[in-house]
Amino acid sequence: MRDIIAEIWATSSRNKLRTALTGFAVAWGIFMLIFLLGAGNGFINGITSNVGSFLANSMQIFGGQTSKAYKGMKEGRSIDLNDADISSTQNHFSKNIETLGAQIRQDGVTITYGENYVSSTLYGVYPNVGEINKIEMLHGRFINDIDNSEQRKSIVISENQAKELAPNQPCSLIGNYVKVDNFAYRVVGINKSDGSSMSTDTYTAFTTLRTMYGRGDKADNIIFSFKGLDTEEANEDFEKEYKSVLNRNHNADPGDEEAIWVWNRFTMNMQMNAGMSIVRTALWIVGIFTLLSGIVGVSNIMLISVKERTREFGIRKAIGAKPRNILYLIIVESIIITTFFGYIGMLLGIAANQYMDATIGQEAITMGSGKAIHTFLNPTVGIDVCIEATLVMVIAGTIAGLIPARKAAKIRPIEALRAE
Template sequence: MFDIDRWREIFQSISKNKLRSVLSGFTVAFAILLFTLLFGIGNGLKNTFKEGFAGDAANSINISAGRTTKPYKGLQSGRQIQFKNDDFKFLQEEFEKEIQFISPTLQRSANVVYKTKKDNYTIKGVNIGYDVLESASVIEGRFLNVLDIRNRLKVVVIGKMVEKDLFNGLSAYGKELNIGGIVYKVIGVFTDSGGDNEERVIYTPYTTMQRIYGGNDEIGNFGMTYNPKLSVDAAIAFGHKMKRALQKRHDVSPNDQRAIRVSNRAEDNSQVETMMLGLNILILVIGFGTLIAGIVGISNIMVYVVKERTKELGIRKALGASPSSIITMIMLESVLITALAGYLGLVIGVGILEFIGPSLEKYFILNPGVSTSTVIAATVTLITAGIIAGYLPAKRAAQIKPIVALRAD
């Protein structure tokens, strides 16, 4: 039950001992301030990693071909490895269980013209479902389908920035573009979480590019996503297994690292997870160490408070105050100071992060901030800290005999 007299006594005690109260509060506020800054910067580093991997599916793998650097089976080094449709079919059949989606990819730059507007863009020949691999979202029309691939149709799906550059705010859907002297129909417009550069790309069926540019079945590289049920270790092993299979298929030395290159997000994810685990442990150790220092500081101050008020507490006991009332009074004072100072430290910390956030981007710290769950956890920690800091001195004060307290200097 709320006791206004008890709270009046607590506020009177705080107001009569302003310096002591300020020092107590400063200890806690400074601890929470450092705690908030550490967690905020840690979150900023996490955001940087997320931003760096934006634009591609988290379970993506890219396979590209280069030149051999080692002689093998009587073949000279320096051979250019060329993937073809047979390799596409081989991967689909050989690794059917591990592959979620796979697309041949061809790429070239070309001048794109719409009426009086003209610019140079990247043209990618891809398979159906490639939008999932690139984390692209179609906002108008549709993406490529089976009929587009099978019939080698001259259709394109363009990025939002391409539409903005060439169509002056008008819809590109259904319009025709002249790409390298050949007319294509726009069947869709997409956005990409990877940013403007990813939205200045034009997708067309890979079969169409094979027919128009070369009249062959050559493939530049492969983009794919692996089965999300695979663990990180299994996904990494899968990537190595594919590489060995392609090396064997193209007579490439197993020790040749450049002829066939596999970029596996599972390896990147594994490294990032290890780094983030280490970072989280470091932040937790330093952050909670700072909190513990703050708790110890206010506990020491509360011990001094009890000693300073020994006579007062003795008089209270002599007048019939129960030990529980004394404990409650001291603990409430401790909790009040801790909560107010801690909240102040939290607000200042969040304010500093908001203020310096933009300037930290050059240090690869993006949008530093503290999540709601962290704020709730910090609040609970504050209350707990106040209880811990105040309980032991309060319990000791409650055990003081009135006659001993009244004789104290």
């Protein structure tokens, strides 16, 4: 085997350009496959991580503007959700509703503790908001039913805000009072920040905020988790009936699609998964064709190699070499070159993905609400895919070398010696 490797090395050294072109074709095919799959996975992971930050079987309802005239009233009226809409949700759709709540928002509040203060957006919420939006608690608890029923001045602040208000011991805020504008609130929990530089969301009881700021019976949005809606068709039927019921509460045309807005996270997930499946398939198709281009390159170069060495093979056969010796020599050369450069391509592809992960894979866009959104996350490919791609190229390279090798092994010595 050592003699064969030495012979292959000598042949490669005499034909540097041919060897370099073969190696480039192999390395490039594997590199592009791994790079494309890694980039695609980064995009998909970024999208799915944002979708996964809330409960899939949930809906959030917002008031919109009427787009149709109805009962003598013109289009363009603003719809403000209220307690009647919350009651209609519970009463008309009880078979599908699991947990029901609502939210109301107060911007620009100032939270003070001692000499420290932070600006914040205060949300009045029901307990189900913590479950639906997957708010992770680090200390204490989230808003509960008692807070709402008794209109308690309880507040949940973010980890970042706690560090601003009590830099030395953030968790010491639990049980203590902070000043929210002109009102004293008791800190009952600290939630994990979402990754933005400064999370600005705090939470109190829905009834408390609405009373303190004189918002009457209004709600900014209704939020609920549901059951029994397992298909896109079932969700569409539910949304249509739901909008019709709430439209009637506001003297809007039951068929008006703009009066009430529904953010259905279940159907969004279904559509997102379908889209991601198409993206994955497209990436694999592009990657495989890139790999095939490398295989074609290897095949062409091996055909040229055999043609260039026809006289050499004729001499070998004239001095006693058997056809299997010629066949073995070409196949081993093909395997060694393909394996070596395939490994290089695999390492370069993994390195490129790691570089993407260390740079754009760590970036996040901070939205207006303070929430950090990742558009590109963990752009990597499993080591099994890398090894499989390399093995495919090695096998393809072997087959590419086998075809011209069989032709060379069958040639008669006198014909080979006559070849130009």
